[in-house]
Amino acid sequence: MGVPLSGKTIVLGVTGSIAAFKAPHIVTRLVASGANVVVAMTANATRFIAPLTFETLSGNQVIVEMFPETKRGVRPVEEAVSGGERLRHIHLAEAADLAIIAPASANIIGKMATGVADDFLSTELMAMTCPVIVAPAMNVHMMESDAVTANVETLRARGVVIVEAETGRLASGAVGKGRLADTDAIVDLALEMLAPPQDLEGRSIVVTAGPTREALDPVRFIGNRSSGRMGYALAERAMARGATVTLVSGPTSLETPDGVTFIRVETTLEMRDAVMDAARDADLLVMAAAPADYAPVDASVEKIKKSAETLTVALERTPDILTTFAGTKRQGQGVVGFALETSDELAEGRKKLESKGLDLVVVNNPRDVGAGFDVETNVATIITRSGKELAPGLVTKVDLADIILSTTVDELGWESSDGA
Numbered sequence: 323m324g325v326p327l328s329g330k331t332i333v334l335g336v337t338g339s340i341a342a343f344k345a346p347h348i349v350t351r352l353v354a355s356g357a358n359v360v361v362a363m364t365a366n367a368t369r370f371i372a373p374l375t376f377e378t379l380s381g382n383q384v385i386v387e388m389f390p391e392t393k394r395g396v397r398p399v400e401e402a403v404s405g406g407e408r409l410r411h412i413h414l415a416e417a418a419d420l421a422i423i424a425p426a427s428a429n430i431i432g433k434m435a436t437g438v439a440d441d442f443l444s445t446e447l448m449a450m451t452c453p454v455i456v457a458p459a460m461n462v463h464m465m466e467s468d469a470v471t472a473n474v475e476t477l478r479a480r481g482v483v484i485v486e487a488e489t490g491r492l493a494s495g496a497v498g499k500g501r502l503a504d505t506d507a508i509v510d511l512a513l514e515m516l517a518p519p520q521d522l523e524g525r526s527i528v529v530t531a532g533p534t535r536e537a538l539d540p541v542r543f544i545g546n547r548s549s550g551r552m553g554y555a556l557a558e559r560a561m562a563r564g565a566t567v568t569l570v571s572g573p574t575s576l577e578t579p580d581g582v583t584f585i586r587v588e589t590t591l592e593m594r595d596a597v598m599d600a601a602r603d604a605d606l607l608v609m610a611a612a613p614a615d616y617a618p619v620d621a622s623v624e625k626i627k628k629s630a631e632t633l634t635v636a637l638e639r640t641p642d643i644l645t646t647f648a649g650t651k652r653q654g655q656g657v658v659g660f661a662l663e664t665s666d667e668l669a670e671g672r673k674k675l676e677s678k679g680l681d682l683v684v685v686n687n688p689r690d691v692g693a694g695f696d697v698e699t700n701v702a703t704i705i706t707r708s709g710k711e712l713a714p715g716l717v718t719k720v721d722l723a724d725i726i727l728s729t730t731v732d733e734l735g736w737e738s739s740d741g742a
């Protein structure tokens with residue numbers, strides 16, 4: 323199985339309790355599971371443990387203040403969660419798939435229950451719509467006080483998942499209820515809540531991503547603006563759902579996802595060859611790449627010198643990879659294609675579904691707000707061979723990847739059969 327939390331953003335809220343020293347273990351395990359972890363600390367928490375510890379473990383800037391300064395060498399929240407240049411607390415709240423407050427002090431529990439937003443973490447929590455786990459840790463008398471008991475019940479009634487504090491010896495020397503629950507149990511709960519279904523277990527999937535480049539001369543090429551993000555998200559999520567994934571990628575600036583078989587290509591011809599080879603025995607081909615449709619007839623061996631006022635370059639069609647694959651594909655192999663259209667999207671998408679022999683086509687228009695090349699979000703309509711149409715609206719590319727994979731599993735009838 324791949325990394326189960328890849329593509330997931332988790333906000334870990336750390337508040338003022340001696341148990342804050344246990345929180346780094348939560349970060350380590352979540353990061354190892356593939357999650358993007360953003361730690362938000364209260365000012366009191368920083369008296370118990372340094373933000374630097376969490377920054378080092380998460381690789382992301384830790385947020386304490388409403389308006390912190392970005393430090394050198396750590397990834398600012400604006401990058402950790404793309405779009406974060408907008409109102410940070412709102413954006414992070416929207417991007418989060420889960421919040422965990424561990425340890426949760428009596429103070430943050432009280433603020434959450436009564437609607438106080440007077441620092442970054444409490445404001446953030448109020449703006450969140452994702453599931454929230456609260457793991458209290460405090461002195462036994464505080465834990466058992468009427469106020470905390472009532473506040474915890476209020477949170478529970480609102481759907482907050484409470485991981486009960488344990489009974490044992492507390493920092494004060496007293497014995498009673500108030501110790502932070504086992505941090506492994508907290509992480510296991512997070513995994514249970516976020517881990518995807520293993521519905522692609524046993525399946526082998528080839529995903530293509532990014533642009534291709536066709537050389538004009540040794541230093542210049544014809545390319546396009548594809549960033550590869552959609553294809554990389556598909557590869558990551560397919561792995562998280564149990565598939566064996568080969569990622570055939572044109573040049574991109576993205577990090578290779580852990581665990582994929584990675585084939586780097588440059589031209590459309592190279593991509594075709596890699597796909598025909600890798601997809602021969604695969605269960606599914608997902609062509610998210612934007613291969614160049616035309617290449618120069620003769621790339622110049624020498625650098626083209628500047629001379630005449632105009633320069634004409636003869637281009638020839640490159641092979642269509644999907645059509646080539648459709649010609650050789652076996653019964654039962656699934657094919658997903660994309661259709662990038664700037665007008666009449668749905669009609670054009672349906673045409674491509676037919677002409678390229680697809681089971682499913684993902685149609686999008688780069689001109690739609692939130693869609694397009696170098697952004698983390700996309701707006702698309704999914705059309706299936708059996709005639710279903712799905713328009714999930716503006717979603718992250720990671721979420722769209724999951725929707726595409728679920729629709730594919732459905733369309734191919736895979737949920738009822740074991741992986742090949």
Ligand code: CTP
Pocket residue numbers: 590609610611612613614615640641642643644645658659660661662663674
């Ligand atoms: N595709 C392909 N081989 C190519 C070009 C595109 O397999 N040489 C695939 C893409 O990966 C995508 C689908 O075909 O899944 C549609 O790509 P798109 O650029 O929208 O369409 P084209 O077929 O190139 O047609 P047009 O540019 O005329 O719309």
